[in-house]
Amino acid sequence: NTILFGNAGDYWHIPFPIGSNNDFRSHARAVRSMEMRPDDILICSYPKSGLHWQQEMVHMLMQKTSEITSGETSMGFLDMMPQAHFKALPSPRFLVTHMPYRYVPKQAFEKNVKIIHLERNPKDVFVSFYNHMNKNVPPLDYAGTFEQFFYLNIEVGYYYGDLFDYLMEWQTGKEAHPDCPIFTSVYEDMKLDPIGGVKKLNTFLGTGCSDELCEQITLACSFDKMKEHKEKTAQPEMVAMFKDKKIPFYRKGDVGDWKNYFNDAMNDEYDKEYKRRMSDYKTVYKYTL
Numbered sequence: 001n002t003i004l005f006g007n008a009g010d011y012w013h014i015p016f017p018i019g020s021n022n023d024f025r026s027h028a029r030a031v032r033s034m035e036m037r038p039d040d041i042l043i044c045s046y047p048k049s050g051l052h053w054q055q056e057m058v059h060m061l062m063q064k065t066s067e068i069t070s071g072e073t074s075m076g077f078l079d080m081m082p083q084a085h086f087k088a089l090p091s092p093r094f095l096v097t098h099m100p101y102r103y104v105p106k107q108a109f110e111k112n113v114k115i116i117h118l119e120r121n122p123k124d125v126f127v128s129f130y131n132h133m134n135k136n137v138p139p140l141d142y143a144g145t146f147e148q149f150f151y152l153n154i155e156v157g158y159y160y161g162d163l164f165d166y167l168m169e170w171q172t173g174k175e176a177h178p179d180c181p182i183f184t185s186v187y188e189d190m191k192l193d194p195i196g197g198v199k200k201l202n203t204f205l206g207t208g209c210s211d212e213l214c215e216q217i218t219l220a221c222s223f224d225k226m227k228e229h230k231e232k233t234a235q236p237e238m239v240a241m242f243k244d245k246k247i248p249f250y251r252k253g254d255v256g257d258w259k260n261y262f263n264d265a266m267n268d269e270y271d272k273e274y275k276r277r278m279s280d281y282k283t284v285y286k287y288t289l
């Protein structure tokens with residue numbers, strides 16, 4: 001268990017964060033039934049899909065500024081924070097979650113809240129997740145090899161549950177709400193055309209930023225600029241969560257790093273499982289650019 005699940009102590013078997021009150025189930029129920037406001041903006045993604053990048057761009061669009069702001073601190077993280085925190089946030093609220101579709105606030109779909117569903121090719125997600133978790137301090141550190149981590153993800157699922165299930169469940173959820181404004185944002189597409197991506201977000205969110213401002217926001221959020229800024233301004237509590245005192249939210253920012261981690265057998269297994277479980281999935285991922 002130590003190798004497979006990390007040293008997560010008493011809750012090694014729980015694939016979700018323990019929430020705001022040490023009881024994931026009651027936390028998740030509170031999130032599912034929380035009161036949403038029609039002008040909320042919600043980003044949903046499986047971990048390591050580029051949420052920090054996306055949330056910074058969205059927050060800057062909302063604030064109409066090209067200064068890197070505090071996307072990290074002004075958003076409400078549904079997975080960990082208590083409900084009182086969200087209630088106190090001024091409108092328009094900026095909310096983010098890694099929770100699977102089944103725990104996403106029901107009212108988001110009833111009140112037509114604008115949702116960004118962010119996704120990234122699963123091979124790079126596994127690599128990014130591994131590099132995140134094996135730098136974590138206990139109880140969430142992962143002590144195994146990448147190969148073990150890969151098979152754990154493919155066969156069982158990891159923190160936040162199985163990635164393929166997560167994606168398929170979201171796809172079903174989107175299809176069940178055709179009238180809901182849900183924008184699918186794909187990491188690789190944003191890497192290919194970041195200015196075009198920011199402009200699309202601006203249009204979707206109705207944030208009304210000029211093309212020039214969208215271009216400035218894109219530049220301010222380039223990997224190098226964001227990494228430099230975030231490393232300078234990281235909160236000590238965040239830094240303390242990682243063994244090497246570096247925040248893994250800004251590691252490489254590439255498409256295709258999986259090639260440095262996957263061997264042929266892992267690649268074959270991935271292709272086989274993807275074909276078996278994801279053949280109906282609509283997004284066609286780019287694994288290299």
Ligand code: A3P
Binds near residue numbers: 049
């Ligand atoms: P890598 O570990 O592959 O480098 P999340 O924010 O959801 O935890 O995702 C983290 C991933 O997004 C990391 O991937 C990180 O480097 C990448 N990332 C962060 N900022 C980025 C940026 N400005 N441009 C591209 N990728 C970025």
